[in-house]
Amino acid sequence: MINRDQLLSFIREDAPYGDVTSEAVIGNESCKATICTRQKGVIAGLEEAGALCSEYHITVRFGLNDGACAEPGALLLSLTGRALDILLVERTLLNIIGRMSGIATLTRRLVEKVSRVNPGCRIACTRKTAPGLRGLDKKAVLIGGGDPHRFSLSDGILIKDNHLALVPLEEAILRARKYSSYRTIEIEVEDDDRAVRAAVAGADIILLDNMSPDGIARTLQELNRCGLRDRVVVEISGGITESNIAHYAGLGADVISLGILTHSVRNLDVSLEVIR
Amino acid sequence: MINRDQLLSFIREDAPYGDVTSEAVIGNESCKATICTRQKGVIAGLEEAGALCSEYHITVRFGLNDGACAEPGALLLSLTGRALDILLVERTLLNIIGRMSGIATLTRRLVEKVSRVNPGCRIACTRKTAPGLRGLDKKAVLIGGGDPHRFSLSDGILIKDNHLALVPLEEAILRARKYSSYRTIEIEVEDDDRAVRAAVAGADIILLDNMSPDGIARTLQELNRCGLRDRVVVEISGGITESNIAHYAGLGADVISLGILTHSVRNLDVSLEVIR
Amino acid sequence: MINRDQLLSFIREDAPYGDVTSEAVIGNESCKATICTRQKGVIAGLEEAGALCSEYHITVRFGLNDGACAEPGALLLSLTGRALDILLVERTLLNIIGRMSGIATLTRRLVEKVSRVNPGCRIACTRKTAPGLRGLDKKAVLIGGGDPHRFSLSDGILIKDNHLALVPLEEAILRARKYSSYRTIEIEVEDDDRAVRAAVAGADIILLDNMSPDGIARTLQELNRCGLRDRVVVEISGGITESNIAHYAGLGADVISLGILTHSVRNLDVSLEVIR
Amino acid sequence: MINRDQLLSFIREDAPYGDVTSEAVIGNESCKATICTRQKGVIAGLEEAGALCSEYHITVRFGLNDGACAEPGALLLSLTGRALDILLVERTLLNIIGRMSGIATLTRRLVEKVSRVNPGCRIACTRKTAPGLRGLDKKAVLIGGGDPHRFSLSDGILIKDNHLALVPLEEAILRARKYSSYRTIEIEVEDDDRAVRAAVAGADIILLDNMSPDGIARTLQELNRCGLRDRVVVEISGGITESNIAHYAGLGADVISLGILTHSVRNLDVSLEVIR
């Protein structure tokens, strides 16, 4: 779902009083332009770019679609319109495509790494997104093949250590179940004992947070031993990087979640060139 | 300047229908909480965090101020308020502080690297920010000791290659000068010849874009030779990384601008812990 | 969570150019006022009313709290402030409290009716709310003791007949499962055969829509017979009214959902009286 | 007048992060859909529904127009577009049409009841609308044949008991007249004595609030006797229901106003069906 209001707010941010350079130096002429990538990557943000262009009467032809894996130099979009309009939206288009493609590219790379070791294990992002960009960041993860996890505090129950500082584990799960019949209940634990207690108490998802590979393995065994493994989804998180993810993936969890997918984005390098 | 509307919009993004977990599992009790950094870095975003807390009647005590260099484990903020409110704003606070501190930290590191080689040379960021976060990203650069460059298309004239595809260089500068007596005129060039032509035509700032160190050195000499060096600010950009920036800094430009400061942020790792 | 922006927008709706009557006929004097209910009911909206008053520097004392069951004549709020401000917010306060209390009152009544027959059976509302009032309507249901069900299309998967017109049942559940490990998957069916197929395919919640009591009973038996009853939550909906709900409750479903809770609200009659 | 911003805000309310079900289970295909009513009623909200569809590139064919009296099963709208878009707006369309048609239907029924007894007597609504929906609720009353009364506190002077607790009746009318030459002045009274005093003092409209039929009749006679009946519009309100309205209509007032038209709406039952 495209949020046009948000896209237009990006333009107002980049040009609260218009684009003084273009207004000063160029006239009312039309031109063409191309947006290409300079790096290999999974492309995202083209749907948003297209929607934004159409608000400015810029005609768009798609060279690729969101989700495509592009080689360096690949044409993403061809634009035709007034030069004033194309230059007005240029940086915003590139910032959107660059960030979303950066997220999608890393997601896809980790998804592939993990699936070679454990095809049933998913990659998920977290709520550690750039503030204001939750929707775009999550969509980019989806395009990269990842799981969007919770969008917000409103759409799933996740009992964390900070809750458990205030209420006992079993009581927390009981209250959560009473709150709604429709929400999955996830709970964050840091050892095997609490993992088992959470599963017994009826949690749907167990998040093993900041545990060592050994601790994770032991916890999974323990859940198995108690006949609880099939009743819960097991997510692991914390200390997992691109270099050690394959090792973690081999431990047998259902989901690996990583803040890095969205809180430490490396934009894909894309650029726009005006063609007279 | 704090934009409270934007801060509140971040909360609505993270909780369009409230925080279902906290509402389900905890009561109306008060608590304390601390926000600490797990990594060494230059801290930014505390002013925003404080302003957001005060919207939710959370009392804040500052352990450090924006701009401070924090060691791992350092206390940034102490909070007192309703647990429901503290947990509602937790992730947003951390996302703001994490991103802004990440930007400030890298900026400070590059500023120091450059000033050891060339104390007169500044580090600047670009408009390659996360869409919607221009103001926060630029402020973090300032806190890190960098130059914010243009905030938007409205506040300075920068004639780029895409303009020059449509209008000749001298004509562009002439029109820009005619547009306003108040704006600096910057122009992007890719060789020494055009740098000299731009200076002769009256540009205030010359951006040497994507030029090799040799090319940059030759251009600076050429400007010197023509007696134009003192009349212009020289900015260099493109292909400059943390590992080669010291070399570039030695070439004698006035400003080095880097998209990486804001388009490929690595959040500083900060966390919030509830204390019963 | 209080959305102050929304509350203030209600005032702008009721007074785009101020309150011409009060500005014309009364001066800058202070006064007291009371808000009382004229009907028996479960009170909701007081937290919102209090927050709105504080935006206008009106001091509020709570006679009751949200969730209380009030007798006719009960004092809900005492207000002290400028008469101009109290009269400006009067109608908005009453409209909020009246609507939310109307919803909470009906919810509580149905919850009690059902729990007498089947204490394990919950009452839930739907997305058939007044447009723009989703959050307030859902909160009122919670206050009345009901289940808020999905807040929006973003927070849970519910495969309905209109989806099944486009994709086969098993395929739909498979795709939903693949989309996310975190969301419950609910599916709407209209006969026992599809209910069993849905449970076998892995749905978490089965919505028996517009089925007769007999059909519902048969479906529950069939799920039992197949050993699937414990693996799914069963929700029933359609044709259920205040007069037949006890009968439906006795059939053994887990949740009864009713659009009537929010789409056909009867406001609780509350009024404000100025006391000189 | 259509408020597109408000219509789009309804979609963002129902899908802050998109429609996860449709995005998960269906593809990019097109489809047709029909919106029909399951109940007899006066239809309203189709203009809004059409405007909202056009924002999502959904082609609309109108089966009926606003104000039409529809039989059960009647086709209101035919839609053609992407299934993803139609399902995204489905519930919002139905909530708008359902609520507005519910209001229009009751209004029309009361208008007809009253006009059989007293063709000169009008039905009006009040400001007891759902907060945020004032414009739509008032428009639905107009479509049903009712009088919209004041839209807001800004567009007419209505001196109520709470004003009269602070300023004497004659003084209030004097001040109101002095405030503006353009506004009608209405005043709420509860007995015949004050009704006469208000008319003598120059009020344009007298609202007989919460008076018994006898009291109303006596007041109208008294106004007649004093030669004031023709100089004022007489509105009656309070305690009037669908079952006793004919009796009240026979008393000879000019307008009967009812909060029930908008504060206790019963949605008309409408539904959308996708046709592959």
Add this chain to the structure above:
Amino acid sequence: MINRDQLLSFIREDAPYGDVTSEAVIGNESCKATICTRQKGVIAGLEEAGALCSEYHITVRFGLNDGACAEPGALLLSLTGRALDILLVERTLLNIIGRMSGIATLTRRLVEKVSRVNPGCRIACTRKTAPGLRGLDKKAVLIGGGDPHRFSLSDGILIKDNHLALVPLEEAILRARKYSSYRTIEIEVEDDDRAVRAAVAGADIILLDNMSPDGIARTLQELNRCGLRDRVVVEISGGITESNIAHYAGLGADVISLGILTHSVRNLDVSLEVIR
């Protein structure tokens, strides 16, 4: 009624990225400042200025109140707060006070001129306000002693020549009366014949637009002769200036309306001085 959202939007307009000068050159110190007028005039906008200051934690002491007639040099407001905050709001405060006081001053001058000739004749403004400033402009007219006329197209019926190009006069009045029992009906005419027809048809207010003094006088006589003068309010408009208004006032109309009050404002000269 103060619209804080609008006031804050003025600050965002004047400082989308903060106040770079103050942030660059001054520190976090506190200071005092005074706002004085350099010209004699009727002061307006102080309530708005005070509300805006309080959003920035600036303490305000009022030297005068809205509506006061100030001599040159008079102190309007004393401010105490952070210099950064005072300088941030300075220009916006002055623009609000300057414009609103300019409007109030001219209004008061014309009101006094007219009342010397015809104490029963009022001065009214029109909808020819600066776009976006309707509320502030109308409030300033009220403070100056004028009549605010319609705030908007929503709050009163005014049938103008452009309507009468599409529908006959009597039919238009009939339809207007049928639309609502609560709205005054005003109609614009340009000769005595139509004025009489309008009054006969039941208009409440007759606007004699762009008529000569003779034409106005003749029309008033004609209305008198037909016994209609007391049944209508007569407004005159068009071609009336500060120099001829006394003459027009003597003709006996009830209201003189002037676009000039709000469409051609001359700001009152006010300034802010920081006191260390």
Add this chain to the structure above:
Amino acid sequence: MINRDQLLSFIREDAPYGDVTSEAVIGNESCKATICTRQKGVIAGLEEAGALCSEYHITVRFGLNDGACAEPGALLLSLTGRALDILLVERTLLNIIGRMSGIATLTRRLVEKVSRVNPGCRIACTRKTAPGLRGLDKKAVLIGGGDPHRFSLSDGILIKDNHLALVPLEEAILRARKYSSYRTIEIEVEDDDRAVRAAVAGADIILLDNMSPDGIARTLQELNRCGLRDRVVVEISGGITESNIAHYAGLGADVISLGILTHSVRNLDVSLEVIR
């Protein structure tokens, strides 16, 4: 750059609940209309008017373009659309065109007056605009041939007397230079001594504020004598009116700035006529 959100907000301001007159008295018919000027002037606001019309499906034909000098009676725009829509936007269109053309007309007149005396001297406006209309007011000045000066506090450094009450002149310029390499530094002075000090300290622009013609002349000589004249732009402001501007223009400054261009606008008289 057109801000459609702002244009639509103007309509909501003028019709929060629609146009009751047109809705009451006219039907759904189409019509034509013309917008003409009754006065000679430089036309501005047509681009905005066209954009607003297109939001309401009104077809527009341009009789003139922004910047044209129109004679009385000149056709500016021809409109075709639903009468309801044309009458809804009428007043807003006229208010926009009237104000912007008023600004452009005065600007052009002063520009021409000045250029006859001193072709190198520019006319600039200030930040003394109507609050909320900064962008439109500045655009109108540009259309009239003026310099827009700073749009806001964010886009250029201007050190004023209120800053200099808090920090010494040289220190202020030093800090400003350190803040950014990209911003011009302007400083306001009131005598020749400080003008020279400012130029020596490196200011780019010297604003001679409220100085007599003699003082200005002496300051320019002094700057010349010190060899600083070519290094700075000299702006003069304060006490300059349409009648004395030619004299000031002859003194040799580079820019004359006037608040009057935007704070005391006289709307150009434009009107809309419906043609059946």
